[in-house]
Amino acid sequence: MSVFGRRQILLSFCLTTALLVAIVEYNIFKTHDGYTHFVWGYYHSKQILEGQLYPKWFEEAFGGLGASSFTFYPPLFRFLSLPFALLNLSPSQQIKGAIIVVVIINSLGVFLLSYSLFKTRGYSRNVAVIFGTLNPYFLVDIFVRGAYAEATSIAILPWLMLSILKSLQLPERISLGNAIFLSLIFLSHIPGSLILLSSLFVGVSYLFVARKISLKTAINCFLLPLTLALGITSFFLLPVVMDNKLFQKPFRYDYENHFLDFSHELSYLLVGENFLIAILGISLYLSSFQYGELKDNPRKKFLSFAAAICLFSLGMVTPIAKPIYEGIKVFQEVQFPWRFFVTTQAIIPYLFAESVGRIIDENKCKKYTILSKIIPLVAITPLIMFCCRLWKEISQPYHNRFDKSFVAEINQITVTGKPTTYQEKNYLTYGEKYKVLPIGGRLFLFDNNFKLIQLEVPDYLPKGIDALKWPRVSYPAPHPTFRAPRLYPPVEIMYKGKYHVEAWKPGKRVLRLSLPQATAIIIKTFFYPGWHGEYTPLSPQQNNHGFIMTNVYHPLTLTPWWDGRIAFQLPPGEYQVIISYKGTLAERIGGIVTWITMSVIVFWQWRRQYKKKAIRIRS
Template sequence: MHATTFIKFEHSNIHNSNNYFVEFIVVSLCLCLTASYCIMPLIIHQSLPYSHDMLFHVFQADQFSRGIAGGSLYPRWMADANEGLGSPTFIFYSPFSYYIVAIIHLVVPSFRESMTIAIWFSFFLSGLTMYAAVRKTCGKDASLLCAIIYQILPFHLLDLYARGTFAELYAYVWGPLVLLSLLQIHHAKKPFWPLIGLSASFSGLILTHLVTGYMLTCAIGLYIVYVLITQKERQFPLFSALGVIIGFGISSFYMIPVIFERIYVHIDYITKCTVCDYTKNFIFDLNNISDRFYQWLHISVTIELTVFSLIASKFFNKYELNCQQSKQGLLCCAPFILSFFLTTPISAPIWLFIPGFPSLQFPWRWILLMELFFCTTIASYFNRMQFSKYRVYLLTFIPLAIISATIIFKASLFHKELITSLENPIQNSKNTIAWEYVPIWASAPRQTIMNSGKEKMGVISGNASVRITEWHPEKREGYVDAATCSKIKVSTFYYPGWKLFVDGKETSLNIQDRSGLMMFDVPQGKHEFVIVFTDTELRRTAKIISVIALIMVMCFAIFVTLHSAIVRSLSK
């Protein structure tokens, strides 16, 4: 009897594994087709969209790849920025998406094709993670529909074709995984694996797009407070907060320098420049009606609000407002409504009150979270409503598909505005100056950058000649032959971490007034010099914290696995 039962159980497991494998293949093929559809203009025209920030991200991805090729595992210095004077951009900008391009570029010679493939993967993976997040909630069919909707949502496409925010495209990948981990923590009796999942996905989001990570942290914090107040439950708030904290720990090698080194750059530019003033970037503001980008935003958000309202009304007509189903529905709706509220002018007092909100620059960034909660809400409703699912599918899918197809079609019509020369992004560096990351020692950065020449090193005083033997993004070597005591200028902005070694001994670096460029003195004679960008004590400490957090997670995962195996063996 026991042997027969075991054989049946084993056969059932094999059958289920085969079913899951077939399901994964079918879903992956569907999402591959949708991802290809989303980037079709890029494939047809063999180019990238000439959108708001695309040149900026192309240049940064190129610099990151060059930094890795120069021997740095985690490049922090962007050598060719600011007309060759350099920038500590990668200390402040999340690196994950650029690692993807760098890895693809190892096997794909064309940089443009590497970027295109990376963009395709962002759409494909976002659909796959959304499918995984809602699979248990609403079944195979509805999950696939929600995943496809998540890929073709208007703001998702506008991020590519209008905004060109390459890193934010990958933020769509992590959001569903964070929500899935939170849902599993809420319902599991012993949520140890969901805790690990939340730590990994949250740190992935931080390392991909810090702004989205901050916004989702606010949403998670509000939900934890809600559970504490209304349900008086301790497990979910404890494990959720712990998962977020561990996620911060894993990403400390990036986060800690971001927090503590802001004082070394002109970071206030992101809130003081005219374009990035949040008070001028609310949607449904009469001052923005004539702008074409805002017109697309208004149309997209209006359609999403309409679809959301129709589905929500169907749901709440089905249930009494005080029943458990209705309360769960309200809980799904709340983050969507709150995210929409924060995009409108009436939320201005909140933006002024909450620390960090003005640094988000654009209130319509919250549309990303709107669309995340839009899909999870649809998934929840599909699982609970009794009326014809096909009607709901059509009601949801058709208007979104129409506006998405229009965006892609418009991108095809305006293909003459696409970038056609991307194989040498340094040529476009004059368009990729990020003023907020210029070091504070450059008190007149515009004048310094405009007057910068092609000379990498020069003699300011004395009689000497300089010969450069190597010039890598984070390391420069050469010789100085000084007939007299001389002062040498390096056409690179100073930033903490740059160190000078003359004849093998560390020597102090000086900073030129106003320009913020590095200088050093050499005595008479022939000297070998090495200038290298190293980790400061703060950055080394941050790396140690990340390693400790990662080891803790790995040890915890091993412990949970062994514990589960022992429990299963004893139960037999």
């Protein structure tokens, strides 16, 4: 490897190491979404460790009432934290471990893509590595917003771009790599997936209309991989599309007032964002030179494709795009127009590096002129200022103290179920059934057995539930509007009757009921169409083991009670009732489509290898 390649490896290693040190230092609970990731990630890892390969229902959510797992972000980031759960690390350490993996994935993808684009331009590679690794939007997602799912999709983008570059070099083949990386992005972040799909559509349309690629290339490199990706991820995407109406609508900001508005969540991007918008203009201008070379050069096709994506995404964060948001309602699911910087800031570094490299190439006799030195320095200066400001914020002594005492306490409870002696005096008693730990402007609510009850939940409650009864974590205790959710018993029988819980495990409840009269039975689980019930009468004949089951199971009609729990009715008698989670129609169809798609891919790859082997034998 050349000296420039070794320097690039060293540069990438140093930048990545600095980010990893910052991740170890900072406190996830000081980010906007860190608390929610902590809670739902804890539920996810716990059920996997209990034997569920893919939890579809979080048993402990909402004080034990449960929640469908697809309502809070796709599962990829949670699965990245699973190895750290297997190491028996605490929930916050699991999240930090997954973030470390995401940063490494991003850095490695940036390194490989920059090396593929600029094999003979060491200077351009270094510029691309610096701006790709220290992507301001990526850093704000991690350290300020706590948008770890979106950060995961950003980390996969360089890999997708690298796969697209390779597919343009072999346009006659169907790109399985494009399908895999598209699938990973779909399983990372839904708004990010919408942004990427629309951007890819614009980029591919531009290449096709400009006659830079043929229809066959567009199909092999983009359309068929997209179809495969949708098939692979249908087990998750189909419930998102079809079952989302079963839950309350999350709070939506008015998109009209959020064009280029970073005052709330993206204050740290003001300098870095404005600067990168400026270099976007330079990059697009300089990358538009020498159009005659574009038709037969995959690298130039890729840069034109990237420039079209950036131009479209940049327009989508300005009021110019208002008719698009009003006319195509799906774009309102993006929530914040500035989210389109997901694509611009992930691709701009390579356009800028191309621009710098072209300037240097055009001044070969003056390679180290003032111009070639000033442009990268001017570009890097505000980026360094941005990183220094971010580091100053996350390394404040208050944050460290907060992390060592408070986070350690929460980790202690979630792992062992017992508070530390140091923090026990800080718990407030709320009623007879709750313990409240108020630290740092947040409330952590536990029952008397120190089981965590998440509070920030209105976006994920089933329809028909009064979300106001579930307090938000920002309320300082004791707040007059604080109302803890009711803790229900496992089973309630409206009239006389007895019950015995034979089994209560993830996805299954087995009850034995003795009912002297017809009555309604309510169980401690939110009603959801994915739950299915059946019952069998018990024979009056007795032996040493009690009643004998008839082994004839009848379907049981489940309905929602007034407070959202599962309810059903039975006539007088002795029964065994089994209520199990079999999935909604969308979940079952999505699972079938995923298995069919995976089978087709495996058969296709096997057939391809078989043909190669047959040709080799003949020759």
